[in-house]
Amino acid sequence: MIAGLRLPVLVLAAAAVLPAAEAPRRHVFTLPSGLQVELLQDHDRPCLELHLEVRWPVGEEPAGREGSASLLARVLQAGHAGPHDAQTLARILEERGIESGFQAGPGRFQWTLRCSSTLQEEALSLLAHRVLRPGLGGTDLEVQRAQVWQERLSMGLGEWADLRFRWELLEGRPEGLATERSLGEVGIESLAALHRRIVRPERARLTLRGDLNLAQARQLVLLHLGTWGPAPEPALPPAPKAGPRPLHPPACLVLGTGRPEASLALLPPAGPGDPAVSLLAELMPRWLQARPADLPGAEGRLQALEDGTPYVLLRTAAPSGGDPADLLLRLRAWAAQVASRAVDAEDLALAGRLRAHREAALTGTPPGPPAAVSAAEAAALLQRWFAPSRQRALLTGVAAIAPDHPALQGLGPMAWVRSKE
Amino acid sequence: MVLPLLMRRTAPMLVAFAVAAQPPEVVEGRLRNGIRVLLVERPGSGMIRAGLFFRGGCADTGGLPAVAATLLARAMFTELRPEDLGPQPELDALLERADHLRESLRVEELRSGRIPGAPGPDEHRRSLEASLRDTLARTAPWTTAPDRPDLLDLLGAVRREVSVEPDALASSLDLPAPALAAWADLEQRRLRALRLARLPRVRQDLDAEEAAHDPAEALLLESALPGLPYGRVRESGRQAGVLLADLKAHGREALSPSRLAIVLVGDLKSAEAQAILERSFGTLEGGDPAERTDAGLDLRRRPGGRRVQVKAAGRPRLRMGWLVPPATHPDRLPLEVLAQLLERRSGGQGLALPAYLGGTARLGVPGGRLGNLFVIAARPEEGHGLEACEQEIQRTLLRLQQGGLSPEAFEGALRRLELAALAHQADPADLVRRLGLGWCQGGDWRTAFPDLRGLRREGPAAIARVVRVYLGAEAATRVLLEPDLAQDPGDAAQAELYHLLRAQALARLDDPVKAEALALQSLQQLRMLSREQRDQVLQVLKPGGKRP
Numbered sequence A: 001m002i003a004g005l006r007l008p009v010l011v012l013a014a015a016a017v018l019p020a021a022e023a024p025r026r027h028v029f030t031l032p033s034g035l036q037v038e039l040l041q042d043h044d045r046p047c048l049e050l051h052l053e054v055r056w057p058v059g060e061e062p063a064g065r066e067g068s069a070s071l072l073a074r075v076l077q078a079g080h081a082g083p084h085d086a087q088t089l090a091r092i093l094e095e096r097g098i099e100s101g102f103q104a105g106p107g108r109f110q111w112t113l114r115c116s117s118t119l120q121e122e123a124l125s126l127l128a129h130r131v132l133r134p135g136l137g138g139t140d141l142e143v144q145r146a147q148v149w150q151e152r153l154s155m156g157l158g159e160w161a162d163l164r165f166r167w168e169l170l171e172g173r174p175e176g177l178a179t180e181r182s183l184g185e186v187g188i189e190s191l192a193a194l195h196r197r198i199v200r201p202e203r204a205r206l207t208l209r210g211d212l213n214l215a216q217a218r219q220l221v222l223l224h225l226g227t228w229g230p231a232p233e234p235a236l237p238p239a240p241k242a243g244p245r246p247l248h249p250p251a252c253l254v255l256g257t258g259r260p261e262a263s264l265a266l267l268p269p270a271g272p273g274d275p276a277v278s279l280l281a282e283l284m285p286r287w288l289q290a291r292p293a294d295l296p297g298a299e300g301r302l303q304a305l306e307d308g309t310p311y312v313l314l315r316t317a318a319p320s321g322g323d324p325a326d327l328l329l330r331l332r333a334w335a336a337q338v339a340s341r342a343v344d345a346e347d348l349a350l351a352g353r354l355r356a357h358r359e360a361a362l363t364g365t366p367p368g369p370p371a372a373v374s375a376a377e378a379a380a381l382l383q384r385w386f387a388p389s390r391q392r393a394l395l396t397g398v399a400a401i402a403p404d405h406p407a408l409q410g411l412g413p414m415a416w417v418r419s420k421e
Numbered sequence B: 001m002v003l004p005l006l007m008r009r010t011a012p013m014l015v016a017f018a019v020a021a022q023p024p025e026v027v028e029g030r031l032r033n034g035i036r037v038l039l040v041e042r043p044g045s046g047m048i049r050a051g052l053f054f055r056g057g058c059a060d061t062g063g064l065p066a067v068a069a070t071l072l073a074r075a076m077f078t079e080l081r082p083e084d085l086g087p088q089p090e091l092d093a094l095l096e097r098a099d100h101l102r103e104s105l106r107v108e109e110l111r112s113g114r115i116p117g118a119p120g121p122d123e124h125r126r127s128l129e130a131s132l133r134d135t136l137a138r139t140a141p142w143t144t145a146p147d148r149p150d151l152l153d154l155l156g157a158v159r160r161e162v163s164v165e166p167d168a169l170a171s172s173l174d175l176p177a178p179a180l181a182a183w184a185d186l187e188q189r190r191l192r193a194l195r196l197a198r199l200p201r202v203r204q205d206l207d208a209e210e211a212a213h214d215p216a217e218a219l220l221l222e223s224a225l226p227g228l229p230y231g232r233v234r235e236s237g238r239q240a241g242v243l244l245a246d247l248k249a250h251g252r253e254a255l256s257p258s259r260l261a262i263v264l265v266g267d268l269k270s271a272e273a274q275a276i277l278e279r280s281f282g283t284l285e286g287g288d289p290a291e292r293t294d295a296g297l298d299l300r301r302r303p304g305g306r307r308v309q310v311k312a313a314g315r316p317r318l319r320m321g322w323l324v325p326p327a328t329h330p331d332r333l334p335l336e337v338l339a340q341l342l343e344r345r346s347g348g349q350g351l352a353l354p355a356y357l358g359g360t361a362r363l364g365v366p367g368g369r370l371g372n373l374f375v376i377a378a379r380p381e382e383g384h385g386l387e388a389c390e391q392e393i394q395r396t397l398l399r400l401q402q403g404g405l406s407p408e409a410f411e412g413a414l415r416r417l418e419l420a421a422l423a424h425q426a427d428p429a430d431l432v433r434r435l436g437l438g439w440c441q442g443g444d445w446r447t448a449f450p451d452l453r454g455l456r457r458e459g460p461a462a463i464a465r466v467v468r469v470y471l472g473a474e475a476a477t478r479v480l481l482e483p484d485l486a487q488d489p490g491d492a493a494q495a496e497l498y499h500l501l502r503a504q505a506l507a508r509l510d511d512p513v514k515a516e517a518l519a520l521q522s523l524q525q526l527r528m529l530s531r532e533q534r535d536q537v538l539q540v541l542k543p544g545g546k547r548p
Helices: A007-015 A068-078 A086-096 A117-132 A141-153 A157-171 A180-184 A188-198 A214-225 A275-287 A324-339 A345-363 A375-385 B002-019 B067-077 B089-114 B121-143 B151-155 B177-193 B199-211 B215-224 B244-254 B270-283 B332-343 B386-401 B407-426 B428-442 B453-458 B461-470 B492-508 B512-526 B531-541
Strands: A026-030 A036-041 A047-055 A099-105 A108-116 A204-210 A252-255 A261-266 A299-304 A310-317 A391-396 A414-417 B027-030 B036-041 B047-055 B158-165 B168-176 B260-266 B307-311 B317-324 B360-363 B372-378 B477-482
Touching (some): A068 A141, A099 A117, A157 A414, A204 A214, A261 A324, B036 B428, B067 B199, B067 B244, B089 B121, B089 B244, B215 B317, B215 B372, B260 B428, B317 B386, B332 B360, B332 B386, B372 B386, B386 B477, B407 B453
Parallel strands (some): A252 A414, B036 B260
Antiparallel strands (some): A261 A391, B047 B168, B158 B168, B317 B372
16 A cells, blocks of 8 residues: 555654754753752754643542632732732733733643843742742732632533543542532631642753853753742642542443434543653544544544653543443544554554654754663553543433443443532 | 832833744745745654645635535544545445435425425435435445554644634644655645545534524524625535535545645755655645735725624524725724723723623634624623623724724734744744635735734724724624523523413403513513522512512
């Protein structure tokens, strides 16, 4: 089939993809506090971008105060920073032409700043204030609390079920979702304690990109973030990057209303830092292109949770009168088909090259050596990734389903979503 | 005393000079068949971002619906497999057959919908469906077999993107620098063959995407730009009528060399890259070399004043749109600054949209070669009606029109535009996109890197001027989407409230339709209250309920 191709051209190109690296533009260093810093030098443009990300295990919210991380995110969003209240900070940013942003997701806070490189000192100082001294007491906590709850209330039941589905994939315990009561329990002190507990240097990564050299970067980071030390609160458990990722019941959420649909999520047993997971994730979109003939409208995608963990999501809608449970059965058969694939060394070599190129394209640095994973390791991981015990399902538009329905065989227990509480 | 004051006054100017964004250094060329080439050298990364940009997108599909552009771009560029490069008579025959069966099925469904109970439609339909399934299954060895190599994967290409804009079709990717010649050769062979092998799967994907489509944007464009090309770029549900043969005929025109610009940014040498492109893309037959000379939208015949009210699932939302000039017009920049100011809470002084509106402001037609629509979208928090939001938006615009914008806020907005332009240049993917789209939408890549000096000279008055000229209340098209509360009351408490209101109305009115309408109207008004107040009403309405 490939005979018509100019194979020598392809082979030569594929083999000779790693050019001689020039002087690296990327530097990585770690402060004694554990803060990881990455510098991407770019002297072509007189601007600087700062990106600070903190990740933590989602279950760190204290029991009985679920939703406090969402509330903390809103307070951080409000924009107090050290000596500046929100309005003053906004005015400073406005006058200097500094672009500032904050984003939050389950288990993740991100601050970004973009400015002229002449303002690098001021930008680092503002970033440090926003991250370390967010002035929690200066915010109207009641307003923020009401808004968090309002957002939750304004969701439709289907949207809520989808959120809960993702939340359970991420955390493995549905009680992590906020209730009106748990939000009401959160006060300024507990919010400050949570801030100290999760916003820690050893959980953070700072990326500086722009017109800055290594010496300047070290000096600026030490000056403004060097005092960011360990908090008195107990240390968090180690990051789940490459470790095993547990899953908990329920394995199947069922919603009586909505469009009849079935979704099946398959979460790998290790995090995004695991080399075998990242190589299989590179190959997965190609494997999912082949859809079973009995599921013509189905889609199979590789998605990522907020902590970067890739997962496979198979989803299909029922034609009118169709039974979502029957669709789930067929999605599970599709999953079994993918899991039975043979993974060969050629697949892995291709995935390794693509992975290296992706990183090179993202960082603007020459591709590094591809990760080495044996075919046996990858095949074993694939089996575990798609095992029934790691499958999580969401069914919507289901009037009734028996717990011993064949679609649920081998899955964990089922739970009905009847309200947003 | 004077020096600090002087420093304070001049600091913003110094900063402005420091960051003034220069356009990138682009080497421009043209192949012998007319294809444009834009090259930017960025040595050291070992990678090249490559993009193919075809002028004319979903607003330029001739007699076909806009979705034809998406079908064409995705079927053509999402993958590259051996069958895309040479003759495949067996596959072509199967694709044609699947296409005819799909069309017969569509016609049958239309017919059975029009004549209920017509003899044997179900049986015929089932037979057509079975034939279609069988035919598609037979195409699977070519179209979905994961063991068949994707040739761009073999080259090491990553971050592949296919995009369809109103004025452009684009395909771009990152590839290792040594693979440039192989990529160019494969792409020119693909363009020459113009085989749409993945069309059946692309159709399925689009069907699934359309199910999750929010109708708000499509309604606004259709209402604000009726009968104009941009008015139908978001319309949905039209792909079934687009046949493979039509799509191929459209592809031969839409993907012709005269419409193509190749943009490369990365680890390359311009002369070598140009020679590689000449040997590959340069051999494609030229097509029509004529430059496009479409007339722009006539702003003088702005329809405006339209108001569309629709029941739709989800939270209540409002879209307001005003017709504004195209990408190349000097007023485009102040309109972009205006959009930024409206969205930023930090601007303060009542010149930004209030936070409770959940508002965004932007130009609604990406690019907008012929003209554009300035769109303000609001998704208000509970307790705020859409009419009140509309009035608040008008009040905000009026304050801007009266010149309430401070020079500092204006200068800050300009600086953020400059920084954004610099940041776009830092990322090769972003730079390729801007260069390519700039050429497709403005006729010249430089239009994507506008010079802010003129706007800076005019000052904040420019913002007041564009609001006055384009964003008058009479010129606005409004689309209001509100949930059908009978179908989707929101939560259990509201559902209960609705049932109680309906029961009360039925007790007083004989006509159930009127009773239903009254209950819905009451529920709509009660939604303006806080949750606590609504709970109190619920308690009062419950049988035996008392006033708190």
